[in-house]
Amino acid sequence: MTVLDTDLRPAEPPRYVVFWQRYRRNRAALLGLGLFAIVVLMALTAGLVDPGDPLRRAGLPLVAPFVDAANPLGTDQLGRSILSQLFYGARISLLVGVVATLVSIIIGIVIGALAGYFGGWVDDLLMRITEAFQTIPNFVLLLTLVAILGSKIEWITLAIGIVSWTAPARMVRAEFMSLRNREFVDAARNLGVSNTSLIFREILPNALPPIIVYASVIMALSILLESALAFLGLGDPNYASWGNMIGQGRAVLRTAWYCSAIPGIAIVLTVLSFSLLGEGLNDAMNPRQKQ
Amino acid sequence: MLIYALRRLLQAIPVIILIMIGTFLLLKLTPGDTVDALVGDMGGADADFIARMRAEYGLDQPVWVQLWRYMVKLATFDMGQSFVYEQPVATVLMDRLGTTLLLMATSLSLAFSIGITLGAFAARRAYSLTDNLISTLGLVFYATPSFFLSLMMMLLFSVKLGWLPVGGIKTIAGFYTGWDHVVDVARHLIMPTAALSLIYLSFYLRLMRSSVIQVADQDFVRTARAKGAGETRLMVHHIMRNALLPAVTLFGLQFSTLLGGSVVVETIFTLPGLGQLAYQSVIQRDMNTLMGIIFLCSIIVILVNFLTDLLYARLDSRIELS
Numbered sequence: 001m002t003v004l005d006t007d008l009r010p011a012e013p014p015r016y017v018v019f020w021q022r023y024r025r026n027r028a029a030l031l032g033l034g035l036f037a038i039v040v041l042m043a044l045t046a047g048l049v050d051p052g053d054p055l056r057r058a059g060l061p062l063v064a065p066f067v068d069a070a071n072p073l074g075t076d077q078l079g080r081s082i083l084s085q086l087f088y089g090a091r092i093s094l095l096v097g098v099v100a101t102l103v104s105i106i107i108g109i110v111i112g113a114l115a116g117y118f119g120g121w122v123d124d125l126l127m128r129i130t131e132a133f134q135t136i137p138n139f140v141l142l143l144t145l146v147a148i149l150g151s152k153i154e155w156i157t158l159a160i161g162i163v164s165w166t167a168p169a170r171m172v173r174a175e176f177m178s179l180r181n182r183e184f185v186d187a188a189r190n191l192g193v194s195n196t197s198l199i200f201r202e203i204l205p206n207a208l209p210p211i212i213v214y215a216s217v218i219m220a221l222s223i224l225l226e227s228a229l230a231f232l233g234l235g236d237p238n239y240a241s242w243g244n245m246i247g248q249g250r251a252v253l254r255t256a257w258y259c260s261a262i263p264g265i266a267i268v269l270t271v272l273s274f275s276l277l278g279e280g281l282n283d284a285m286n287p288r289q290k291q
Numbered sequence: 292m293l294i295y296a297l298r299r300l301l302q303a304i305p306v307i308i309l310i311m312i313g314t315f316l317l318l319k320l321t322p323g324d325t326v327d328a329l330v331g332d333m334g335g336a337d338a339d340f341i342a343r344m345r346a347e348y349g350l351d352q353p354v355w356v357q358l359w360r361y362m363v364k365l366a367t368f369d370m371g372q373s374f375v376y377e378q379p380v381a382t383v384l385m386d387r388l389g390t391t392l393l394l395m396a397t398s399l400s401l402a403f404s405i406g407i408t409l410g411a412f413a414a415r416r417a418y419s420l421t422d423n424l425i426s427t428l429g430l431v432f433y434a435t436p437s438f439f440l441s442l443m444m445m446l447l448f449s450v451k452l453g454w455l456p457v458g459g460i461k462t463i464a465g466f467y468t469g470w471d472h473v474v475d476v477a478r479h480l481i482m483p484t485a486a487l488s489l490i491y492l493s494f495y496l497r498l499m500r501s502s503v504i505q506v507a508d509q510d511f512v513r514t515a516r517a518k519g520a521g522e523t524r525l526m527v528h529h530i531m532r533n534a535l536l537p538a539v540t541l542f543g544l545q546f547s548t549l550l551g552g553s554v555v556v557e558t559i560f561t562l563p564g565l566g567q568l569a570y571q572s573v574i575q576r577d578m579n580t581l582m583g584i585i586f587l588c589s590i591i592v593i594l595v596n597f598l599t600d601l602l603y604a605r606l607d608s609r610i611e612l613s
Binding site: 129131132134135136138139140141142143144147220224227234243246247249254257261264267268270271272275276 | 305306309310313317320321322430431433434435436437438439442443445446450547548549550551552554555558559569570573576578581582584585588589592593596
């Protein structure tokens with residue numbers, strides 16, 4: 001018997017294959033992925049569907065859906081095409097969702113990592129600040145920030161990020177507190193690795209999975225916050241936004257309810273897709289976790 | 292218990308101080324100050340006069356002195372003057388507080404009771420058709436923005452069916468008294484309550500479902516079942532009591548988000564509460580009132596959290612109070 005005859009275990013499939021196999025098991029998550037793909041596709045093809053400005057007059061005002069071939073989903077009270085606003089709105093929703101989530105997660109990681117890694121008075125101070133942010137109703141704070149900074153889309157996105165970092169900060173802190181005294185961290189510390197690289201290169205990669213799953217929740221909440229702002233007329237007036245469409249549709253609710261119903265359904269399906277994606281990611285990343 | 296309560300209250304103090312500093316910074320970040328607003332109202336004044344007014348309002352002092360004075364004033368609930376309502380901010384806020392608290396109370400009770408019932412129901416039939424149906428419903432509730440739901444309810448119940456009033460807290464020309472008044476207000480609150488509670492209902496539903504599934508797996512439940520306890524008794528006496536604990540904590544945690552959500556709902560249904568006031572203050576740039584709302588809301592949130600903590604400590608005997 002030579003060494004070559006030993007029963008070798010078959011090579012493990014690559015990580016992403018395993019990941020996909022786990023993800024695939026959850027049928028609802030597949031539905032979420034499908035919905036998400038549709039929204040992304042809408043955002044990408046907005047320019048093809050309507051190369052012009054989605055906020056220009058495209059036809060007679062208040063044309064019902066499925067009547068006019070030029071405006072398949074009808075027009076609003078200013079004669080703007082609902083279909084092209086819907087496609088361009090997907091762009092804004094996704095953009096705000098992704099960037100605001102990044103902002104909030106970066107703030108959350110920095111604050112949570114410092115608090116969890118150093119402990120002591122740093123932790124006390126940072127946690128009191130986190131508590132203060134959690135205490136102030138986030139939508140009221142968002143309104144205030146928008147009142148101060150103005151309604152440009154960049155500021156709105158930043159403001160949404162600023163009001164939603166507390167939950168990721170707490171999660172990162174909890175992860176850091178449980179990881180900071182593990183053997184691999186001690187080993188790295190004894191090798192003379194600096195605090196900065198301990199935090200970012202040793203601990204953070206291990207603390208990330210739950211944060212990535214939670215990112216889908218923040219993304220959904222950011223989209224809801226942006227649409228609520230736009231609904232109240234505080235969004236950026238230069239871009240088509242689903243919330244703004246619903247807000248404008250409110251004036252003609254009695255006669256042309258489709259003006260607010262169509263973008264409303266778009267928001268519901270988009271947020272739903274993020275929730276389902278999040279559940280699928282959770283199943284795939286924490287396979288041992290009990291529900 | 293008393294010592295525990297006192298210690299919890301002491302922990303709230305640094306948070307309140309931080310919020311005071313926060314509102315002060317936000318006021319400072321806003322372009323223009325009190326004197327600018329006053330002078331604008333008067334239609335302009337000469338530089339000498341403006342400088343004297345700045346001195347009178349203490350705006351020529353260093354930032355630290357201004358901050359200290361601001362905090363001392365806030366601590367006595369003196370939140371300055373509202374330039375839109377021409378009244379002290381505290382008076383304006385107190386006029387509005389009742390409506391918002393009423394809306395909070397109805398929404399939270401609705402979300403809590405229905406969410407918990409549905410969640411427990413889903414958990415008892417885990418992974419069945421009923422469970423899938425309820426869980427899907429929860430996901431859809433979670434994804435529906437309150438303003439969209441509000442509009443669709445208005446369309447159905449007010450425009451098409453004519454059953455419920457579109458907005459306001461009472462019929463203005465009604466002059467109802469006694470029970471008629473209560474019924475009138477209740478009718479006005481049905482849609483706002485439903486719109487505001489839906490997303491929290493889904494939170495309670497999900498939490499309760501996983502909590503019941505978890506508790507039902509534990510040894511003491513098996514023991515009770517072995518001793519011959521019926522399924523209903525098991526559910527009510529053994530499982531629910533323990534599964535409710537996490538739901539109680541959520542009560543306090545979600546209160547601040549709920550207050551934020553009331554901005555949209557109160558604005559849509561023209562309810563004269565703090566949320567609507569917050570929206571109007573943003574539109575009218577009434578920063579003093581806006582900061583007053585932030586401060587008052589934070590105090591309410593801290594109080595609610597304090598009360599839920601006490602309730603939790605009372606319910607869960609595993610917590611040591613000392």
